[in-house]
Amino acid sequence: MRSTVGLGDGRSRPAGSSGWATFDTLSMIILAVVLVLVAATFQHYGISWDEEIQNTYGKKILSFYLSGFEDRSVFIHFNLYLYGGSFDLVAAVVNTVSPFGEYETRHLLGGLVGLLGLAGVWRLGRLFGGPRAGFLALLLMVVTPAYYGHMFINPKDIPFACGMTWSLYLMCRAMETLPRVPLRTALGLGVVLGITLGTRIVGLLAGLYLAAALVLYLALVAGRGAERRELVRTTVALALSFLPMLPVMYLAMAAFWPWAWQEPLNPIRAATVFSNFPWPGSVLVNGEMIKATELPSYYLPLFLGTQLPELVLAGIASAAVIASASFLDGRLGDRVNGVPHAFVLKWTLLVLAALFPLAYFMVARPLALNGMRHFLFMLPPLTVIAALALDRVWTWTGTAWPRLKWGLVVPLGATVAFQAWTMVRLHPQEYIFYNQFVGGVAGAEGRFELDYWGTSLAEATDMLESKLKAENGGRLGGRYKVFVCANPTSALYFLPPNFVQTENRRDADFFVALTLSDCDKSSDGKLIVEVSRFGAPLAVVKDRRELVGRPVARVGKPVN
Numbered sequence: 001m002r003s004t005v006g007l008g009d010g011r012s013r014p015a016g017s018s019g020w021a022t023f024d025t026l027s028m029i030i031l032a033v034v035l036v037l038v039a040a041t042f043q044h045y046g047i048s049w050d051e052e053i054q055n056t057y058g059k060k061i062l063s064f065y066l067s068g069f070e071d072r073s074v075f076i077h078f079n080l081y082l083y084g085g086s087f088d089l090v091a092a093v094v095n096t097v098s099p100f101g102e103y104e105t106r107h108l109l110g111g112l113v114g115l116l117g118l119a120g121v122w123r124l125g126r127l128f129g130g131p132r133a134g135f136l137a138l139l140l141m142v143v144t145p146a147y148y149g150h151m152f153i154n155p156k157d158i159p160f161a162c163g164m165t166w167s168l169y170l171m172c173r174a175m176e177t178l179p180r181v182p183l184r185t186a187l188g189l190g191v192v193l194g195i196t197l198g199t200r201i202v203g204l205l206a207g208l209y210l211a212a213a214l215v216l217y218l219a220l221v222a223g224r225g226a227e228r229r230e231l232v233r234t235t236v237a238l239a240l241s242f243l244p245m246l247p248v249m250y251l252a253m254a255a256f257w258p259w260a261w262q263e264p265l266n267p268i269r270a271a272t273v274f275s276n277f278p279w280p281g282s283v284l285v286n287g288e289m290i291k292a293t294e295l296p297s298y299y300l301p302l303f304l305g306t307q308l309p310e311l312v313l314a315g316i317a318s319a320a321v322i323a324s325a326s327f328l329d330g331r332l333g334d335r336v337n338g339v340p341h342a343f344v345l346k347w348t349l350l351v352l353a354a355l356f357p358l359a360y361f362m363v364a365r366p367l368a369l370n371g372m373r374h375f376l377f378m379l380p381p382l383t384v385i386a387a388l389a390l391d392r393v394w395t396w397t398g399t400a401w402p403r404l405k406w407g408l409v410v411p412l413g414a415t416v417a418f419q420a421w422t423m424v425r426l427h428p429q430e431y432i433f434y435n436q437f438v439g440g441v442a443g444a445e446g447r448f449e450l451d452y453w454g455t456s457l458a459e460a461t462d463m464l465e466s467k468l469k470a471e472n473g474g475r476l477g478g479r480y481k482v483f484v485c486a487n488p489t490s491a492l493y494f495l496p497p498n499f500v501q502t503e504n505r506r507d508a509d510f511f512v513a514l515t516l517s518d519c520d521k522s523s524d525g526k527l528i529v530e531v532s533r534f535g536a537p538l539a540v541v542k543d544r545r546e547l548v549g550r551p552v553a554r555v556g557k558p559v560n
Contacts, residue, residue, distance in 0.1 A: 023131035027122050027138050034118060034142060038111035038151075043100070044428040045107045046458030047490045048153040053078055055106065058088025064258055075259055082270045084198035084257035087113065087159040103493060107152040110159075114151025117162030117380065118142060124169045125384045128346065129391050137387035140315065143419040146307045146372065147379050149431025153455055154373065156200065161377040163196030167206045168353050168381060171213070174241075175345040178217055179234045181241035190245035194252025198260075201270045202377075209352045213345045214238055220341050277367045287447040292369045297362040303372040304358075306438045306448070308379075311415045313435075315386025318393055354381035370452045426533050429456055445536040454514050456531045456538040457484070457491040463529045464510065464541045465495065481548075485513035485522055486539075505552040511542040524553040 060074035075081050091106045098105040121141045126134025141147060150158050170189040174181045196203035221234055254261040260270075282289040285299060305313065357378050361368070368374055390412075398405030423430050426441070432451055434444035444450065468476050481502040484491045488501050491512045502508050505523050513520040515537045525542025532538060 021131035023135040024126075027126075027131070027135045030135075030138055030142060031115065031119060031122070034115055038108070038115060041428065042108040042111050042152055043104050045152040046428070046453075046455030047103050047487070047493055048155075048453035048455055049487045049490065050453075051103060051106065051153070051155065052487065052489045053080060054085075054088050054155050055091070055102065057083075057085055058090075058092035061085045061089045061256070061258060062092040075262070081259040082273055083156065083200060084253065084260070086195050086198040086256035087155045089256050091155070106155060110152045110155055113159050113162050114148070117147075117151075117158065117165050120162060120165035120169055121380045121383060124165065124172070124350075124380065125387050127169065127172055128350065128384065129388045132394070133384075133388050133391040136390055137384045139416060140309070140312050140387055141380065141383045143416055143423065144309055144312060144379060144383065145423055145426065145430040145433035147376060148423065149426070149429065149433065150373065150376060152428070153431070153453055154376075157373050157376045160196060160199045160203065161380060163192060163199055163203065164206060164353070164377040165380040166192045167196055167203070168209075168349060171206070171210050171349055172346040175213060175217075175349065176342045178214075178341065178345070179237040179241065183244060186242055186245045187248050190248030191252050193245070194249040194254075195256065197249070197253040197267070198256030201267055201274065204271060205357065206353075209349050209356070210242075212352060213349050214242075216348055217341060217345055220344065275366060279367055279369065281369065283369050284447070284449050292367050295365055295368055297365060299365075299368060300358055300361045300372060300375060303448075304378075304382075306434050306444070307371060308382075308435065309419050310435050310437070311412075311419065312383055312386050315390045316382060319385045319389035322389055322392060350381050350384065354378060354385055370449060428459075429533055429538065432533065432538070441534040441536050449516060450533075450536060451514060451538040452516060454486045454490045454516070454539075457486055457512060457514065458494045459531045460512060460529050460539040460541050461491050461494045463531070464512070467528055480509040481507050482510050482512055483508035483523070485511070485519040486516075506550070507548060509543075509545045509548060511544055512539070513542075514539050522554055524555050 057074070057077050057080040060071070060077055063071045064074045087109070091109050094109060095102055095105050098108075100108065118138060118141055122134045122138040124134075125137025147158070147161070167189065170185060170192060174185050174189065177185070193203065193206055196206065217238070218231065218235060222231055226234070253267075257267075260267050279292050281292050283292050283295065283299075285295070286302065290296070308316075357375055360366075361375070372378075394405070394408055397408060422433065422440075426433060429451060431453070432441060432444075434441055434448065438444050438447065441450065465476065471477075476496060476498060479498045479500065482492065482495070482499050483502055483505045492499065492501055499510075505511065508523075511523045511525050513522065520537070520540045520542075523542065523544070525544040525547060527540055528543045529539075529541035530537050531540070
């Protein structure tokens with residue numbers, strides 16, 4: 001019979017966790033399918049709102065190095081110097097040899113980084129619960145649109161989530177060998193943590209989790225009767241084990257973040273700025289516009305509850321029930337005392353990674369916007385916990401009712417299939433997904449932001465081009481002026497050269513707009529294109545050729 005830890009006492013590792021198993025093969029198939037999807041669809045995605053300035057940031061970092069540190073324009077490019085440029089620098093380098101377009105190359109690279117993050121989720125789930133738990137974690141993560149949809153268009157939060165996932169995995173592996181960590185593990189953790197910090201300074205959280213786990217380890221050693229001399233030796237061994245990690249971590253971070261090494265305290269300054277970021281905008285939260293600096297404590301739990309798939313939420317709820325039952329049992333302390341240190345420490349790291357950012361947000365309520373995109377790095381550990389709980393339910397069911405053991409595959413498969421079908425219908429706007437607790441995307445319209453990245457403009461311009469060709473016998477015709485109520489690059493990049501931007505609505509032949517913040521209602525014209533998902537409009541194009549030169553009227557609804 002298969003032995004498993006799940007969310008239990010951890011006295012043994014899952015059978016098959018060290019060797020290859022059928023579920024590992026299934027996991028490899030899933031990763032291969034995602035790789036094929038990335039290769040087949042990366043050119044379908046539009047340009048997200050921030051991509052233009054981040055693409056330029058990457059070029060400026062590259063120019064800084066290629067110029068022998070003479071070109072210092074990277075330090076005055078908006079406020080991007082406060083961020084590491086790991087993804088942007090790599091994208092700038094790859095774009096020098098890529099056969100694809102500039103942004104298409106970035107989307108391909110983003111998809112591959114997202115795939116690397118998925119592999120990290122699999123390894124993390126497998127480390128905790130064996131091959132089946134790893135498979136479930138990977139499966140749940142793949143059908144989570146908030147992660148998958150962002151892979152191609154979010155060059156900051158997905159690379160950061162990938163880095164945090166692999167940092168967590170390596171920290172957990174380090175816990176298995178304490179007090180002496182192999183040099184290879186320490187150096188690998190240093191590289192991954194450095195790249196993660198070179199993406200977002202919030203990666204300092206990983207260091208906080210590691211420090212907490214090491215303090216807990218010393219407490220456990222002391223609690224099991226270690227004398228002061230042994231504690232001192234253990235502390236020294238820990239320090240020496242992780243010491244090689246620090247210079248490697250700093251060098252990896254500095255390589256992607258030139259501003260960080262201009263002055264020693266710059267990373268700390270960046271962390272201070274982000275803890276009180278002065279963004280003056282408002283956020284649409286359940287139909288109400290709220291200042292981003294005054295968000296309620298329920299903001300992040302609300303978006304987790306509405307943007308995660310129902311199956312993932314069921315796993316999280318199961319984990320909460322199992323943990324509560326263990327706590328109420330009254331023997332939790334005895335169980336913890338009887339398990340290996342590594343088990344306790346790994347679970348401490350996993351729970352901290354999943355829940356500490358949530359708790360911190362609810363208490364400190366820092367600035368946030370665009371749903372939960374700044375907290376995507378929470379999703380991998382949360383999903384692993386959900387998978388471990390579902391795996392434990394599977395085991396319990398098989399033990400209590402052996403005939404039903406494989407019967408769970410049917411509802412699980414049906415739920416996953418429905419979720420995948422929903423993502424296909426949303427493609428390539430998967431990231432706007434909302435679950436059925438709010439009525440899906442249709443129910444979220446007007447209550448939450450949908451296409452806040454503006455990527456649907458690529459589809460809108462493609463439809464505009466097709467309509468004009470149909471109108472002109474397969475040709476585009478003359479020269480057109482376009483006003484874009486969004487980031488202009490998100491539309492103009494996909495239009496032929498005979499479309500030029502105008503900053504005056506009155507002169508525009510075509511008005512291209514997102515429905516975000518009623519942007520589509522800021523100009524009149526004949527509605528000829530509407531991009532929508534599940535009936536919720538995301539972007540429109542209005543024909544103003546008969547209105548050019550006339551005063552522009554703001555309309556309450558699109559003019560047909």
